[in-house]
Amino acid sequence: MHSPKLVWTLAAAVAGLSACAPLPGVEFIEQGRQSSVQGDWDGTIAAIDQALQVAVDDKVFYYSYFKRCEAQIWKGQLKPAMDDCNKSIRVMPEKYGYAYAARGRIFALMGQYEWALEDFAVAARLKSARSGPVKDSATVIAYGGKARVLATSPEDGLRDAEKSIEFAEAAVRFEKFVKTPAHMILNRDTLAAAYAEAGRFDEAVAEQNKTIAMVRENGWSSLTYDGKPLLNILNGHLSDFEAQKPLRGGIY
Numbered sequence: 001m002h003s004p005k006l007v008w009t010l011a012a013a014v015a016g017l018s019a020c021a022p023l024p025g026v027e028f029i030e031q032g033r034q035s036s037v038q039g040d041w042d043g044t045i046a047a048i049d050q051a052l053q054v055a056v057d058d059k060v061f062y063y064s065y066f067k068r069c070e071a072q073i074w075k076g077q078l079k080p081a082m083d084d085c086n087k088s089i090r091v092m093p094e095k096y097g098y099a100y101a102a103r104g105r106i107f108a109l110m111g112q113y114e115w116a117l118e119d120f121a122v123a124a125r126l127k128s129a130r131s132g133p134v135k136d137s138a139t140v141i142a143y144g145g146k147a148r149v150l151a152t153s154p155e156d157g158l159r160d161a162e163k164s165i166e167f168a169e170a171a172v173r174f175e176k177f178v179k180t181p182a183h184m185i186l187n188r189d190t191l192a193a194a195y196a197e198a199g200r201f202d203e204a205v206a207e208q209n210k211t212i213a214m215v216r217e218n219g220w221s222s223l224t225y226d227g228k229p230l231l232n233i234l235n236g237h238l239s240d241f242e243a244q245k246p247l248r249g250g251i252y
Helices: 004-020 026-037 041-054 058-075 078-091 098-109 113-126 138-152 161-173 181-197 201-217 230-242
Strands: none
Touching: 026 041, 026 058, 041 058, 058 078, 058 098, 078 098, 098 113, 098 138, 113 138, 138 161, 138 181, 161 181, 181 201, 181 230, 201 230
16 A cells, blocks of 8 residues: 555645646647648648647647748738637737747738738737747748838838848847747848848849858748749749849748
């Protein structure tokens, strides 16, 4: 017969193991993150669908809706992306910056540039969780998004070349805190666009050539936005910069 002390010790150990067990759904969010690194947006969405089927904790719901929103943005599916970003924010309002950074990108793609800037500001203020299943920095994504609007908005009053360069350079400087290659590519393309807006076309061309080389060297040529290879988009922007034309509108 076990002593009361031994029984209590075993019970405490079991309780400790249970406390350390991952929340239901977190493993699927991690699968979705790995798919995002490969640019497999359908794989990300499928993994997140599984996470939502088993989720019981608000954090899991928050991360799941946000990650599915982000994958849908890359697929060009803005309405379902907006729905998921709003669900994420409703689950944990004013907690983390991820969903606001993603929603800001949606607003920019929809031409709602002032709303986009507001969401990027909120994302930068709330920042990221210190730990969790999302490895991309909300702040870095927000910096890149803000820089994009300031460089490419069709509204003259919103563009600001110098501030765009400042935020784009910060996004690239801190890209070690971003694990999704598509975000790194976007931020570097944005830096080139910021140089172009400032009339620094030689630097825009040089930066874009570096980004294109990075994509090829890392085997990222299969990454897409709205079904279009990012490499093709980058080359199109390079042609604009070589012709001394700044970019206008949206994210891409």
